[in-house]
Amino acid sequence: MLSLIFQNPFxxxxxxxTILFALxxxxxxxxxxxxxxxDQTAKEYGRLTFNPFAHVDILGLMMLFIAGxxxxxxxxxxxxxxxxxxxxxxxxxxxxxxxxxxAGVILIFILKFISLNFNLSxxxxxxxxxxxxxxxxxxxxxxxxxxxxPLDGSKILFSILPDRFIKFKYTFSQYGPWLLLxxxxxxNFLNLGIFNHLFNSFLSFxxxxxx
Numbered sequence: 001m002l003s004l005i006f007q008n009p010f011x012x013x014x015x016x017x018t019i020l021f022a023l024x025x026x027x028x029x030x031x032x033x034x035x036x037x038x039d040q041t042a043k044e045y046g047r048l049t050f051n052p053f054a055h056v057d058i059l060g061l062m063m064l065f066i067a068g069x070x071x072x073x074x075x076x077x078x079x080x081x082x083x084x085x086x087x088x089x090x091x092x093x094x095x096x097x098x099x100x101x102x103a104g105v106i107l108i109f110i111l112k113f114i115s116l117n118f119n120l121s122x123x124x125x126x127x128x129x130x131x132x133x134x135x136x137x138x139x140x141x142x143x144x145x146x147x148x149x150p151l152d153g154s155k156i157l158f159s160i161l162p163d164r165f166i167k168f169k170y171t172f173s174q175y176g177p178w179l180l181l182x183x184x185x186x187x188n189f190l191n192l193g194i195f196n197h198l199f200n201s202f203l204s205f206x207x208x209x210x211x
Contacts, residue, residue: 098141
């Protein structure tokens with residue numbers, strides 16, 4: 001995607017905007033759900049905003065360009081402020097990925113409506129932009145549901161596991177990021193297509209439901 005800066009800057013800008021949109025929706029949803037659950041931490045740190053620059057993580061943004069999936073800046077939360085910590089951590093962790101998946105579904109409807117009612121080719125910038133929005137939102141949402149730290153899926157897993165697994169949670173939290181990075185490297189450089197298969201299967205499932 002980085003090569004598009006010189007080859008087709010308009011498509012590059014469309015792709016960049018879709019990334020910022022998806023990241024903002026994702027991280028704002030974490031912050032807003034934490035706020036609704038009684039925790040003011042994200043608001044105090046300026047994360048209860050639709051300003052994309054408050055949510056961008058440089059490494060996560062680079063991974064979205066290089067690998068097609070990534071992450072935003074983690075939203076700070078304090079579970080001690082939650083009324084029911086285990087339940088609320090689960091809901092706050094789910095809020096980010098689900099917001100992207102819901103946005104992706106809505107955008108598929110919009111894309112199909114425009115395609116059916118307007119004579120626009122697949123090379124049209126609006127169609128490309130909407131297509132990017134669908135792909136990035138689904139990719140970000142599904143990728144973050146993977147139960148490996150530091151992704152949201154690991155927080156969902158930890159909130160479900162009973163307290164006797166605390167040693168596993170601590171060890172997995174330490175080594176999970178390296179495990180995730182290894183998966184990404186092997187998947188890309190060995191061309192295994194594990195993540196692509198996961199994303200494509202989910203997209204096909206959603207498309208079949210909508211059709």
